[in-house]
Amino acid sequence: MSNVIENQVDESYLSAARATKKRHNIFARLWLKAYRWGNRWNERRKAANTLARLNGDQLKDIGLSRDDIKRDYSRPFWR
Template identity: 45%
Template sequence: MKGQKSLVLQYSASRHNWFYYLGQGFSQQLLRWRQLHRQRRELARLSDAALDDIGLSRADILREVERPFWDDPLKK
C-alpha cells in the first residue's frame, strides 16, 4: 500500500510539470509574436534614407509588414 501512494504522488507531480511546461511554451510563443509585431511596425516607420542604409526597399518592408504576426521567419 505504501508504494502505491508514492506512485500516485509521482504521477501527480509529473502531470503538474507537463502543464507548467506547456504554459511556459505558450507564453514564450506569445512573447515572440509580440516581438515580431513590434519589429515589423518599427520597420514600417523607417525613412527611405534609413532603408537605403540597410539595403532594403520600401517594397521589401511592405511585404514584411503585411505578413501575419505568427509568420516567424526564424522558425524552422
C-alpha cells in the same frame, strides 16, 4: 503484517504523487511554450512597427525595402 500494508499505502501514494508531478510538469511546459510563442510574436510585432516608421532612405541604409518588410512581417503569428 502492518508494515506490509503501510508499505503498499506508501508505494501507492508515491506513485500518485509522481503522476501528479508529471501532470504539473506537462502543464508547466505547455504554459512556458505558449508564453514563449506569445513573446516571440510580440517581439516580431514591435520590430515590424519600428521598421514601418522608417523612411525609404533609412531602409535603404540597412539594406531593406518596403516589400521585404511586408513579406517578412506579414506572416501569421503561428509561422
